Amino acid sequence: MSSHKRTNNRRSRLLKGVAVASTAALVLTGCSEEVQRGWLPGSRETTNHNPYLTDLWVNSWIAATAIGLLVWGLMIWVIIAYRRRKNDVGYPKQLAYNVPLEILYTVVPLVMVFVLFGFTDQVQRAVDTPPAEEPELVVNVVGKQWAWDFNYEYKGMEKNDPTIQAHLDGQDGKRDTLPTLYLPVDVPVKLELTSRDVIHSFWVPAFLQKRDMIPGKPNYMYLTPGEIGDFDGKCAELCGEYHSEMLFNVKVVEESEFIDHLNTLEDGLLDDKYDRNPNQNPVGEGN
Ligand SMILES: [Cu+2]
Structure with a gap:
């Protein structure tokens, strides 16, 4: 066999090997759930x-x-x-x-x-598109340098949860001290997103949605959480010195646990909710 033929043989064997290996990799990884959802966070059930x-x-x-x-x-x-x-x-x-x-x-x-x-x-x-029926649960989320206010309205209850930022210092356990947004599972929610100072952005990666929070101009997000669990949330708009620490938790819980949580909060809504220009037609509402 000439050396030329041998090189050709070796090359075609190598090519065949690469083809088989890559097909196998595709087929094998194609079975995992992670690949099927394109390596996105959350799952198909996290929201509707x-x-x-x-x-x-x-x-x-x-x-x-x-x-x-x-x-x-x-x-x-x-x-x-x-x-x-x-x-x-x-x-x-x-x-x-x-x-x-x-x-x-x-x-x-x-x-x-x-x-x-x-x-x-x-x-x-x-x-x-907003759902045909206005959700019973409205949560007004207010971004502020560098934490979050949560105003909950549900079944006649009005509760507020102004939070302060948990400064990160590399110590364990900080996650539990982050501001936490509670949502009941399988209950449609209208999130009213506003800001108290500069532009922030509400982002829960597992929900696959992100929306700006603009002072004086509420934005809306409608969704129904479908899976109990803890999720990470963060501000996704550079908003100042401690932007990177403007984190929050999302706890999707049973409705009873959600109501228990509301009962631990203060009555009434914080005024920031109404800090808006009434002549403006908010995005996602009525148009
Ligand atoms: Cu921010």
Whole structure:
């Protein structure tokens, strides 16, 4: 066997090995739940919106990967098939003004953009449209440098929980001292997001949603937590010196435990809730 043939054999064996290994990796990891939700935090049950958002994310990646493989494949094929040969001289054949080709590479990306836009719009409507029935539970979350106020309205109760920031010092146990937003499981909630000073942003990664909190202009988020558990929340808008420590916990609990928690809080709502311009039509409400 010539040394040339041997190298070729070795190369094709290596290629086969790589192909088998990557297929195996894809098939094996494809089974895990984590991969199926695109490595997103939370689960499909964390809120009623998580399935929509997860599917949009995962399917966009599948589409992008398929298109990527096609484009990279074509590029590699062209690079190899039309490489400069030993006896080639001068420029390769110059081609221009191929109308069918130009129409193709204009129309195909446009179709892709419109398809992506269509699915994104569909999911955005599903997630952002207020439910037909106004939720019984309204929580006004007020961002402030650098903590959170929670005003709860539920079944005739009005309770407030102004919190102070738990400065992080690297010690264990700080998580338990963070401001905590309580939500009852399977109860639709309207979150009214406002700010007392500068722009903050309400973000619970496991809920897959994030929304700015703007002074004088409430934003809204509607969701139904579907899973009991503890989740991390944080401010997602650079808001000053201790922004990175503007953290909170979310506790999704049984309704009875939620009411027990409300009973430990002070009566009444903090005034910040009404710190807004009444002439403004809040985003997500009525329009
Ligand atoms: Cu902030």
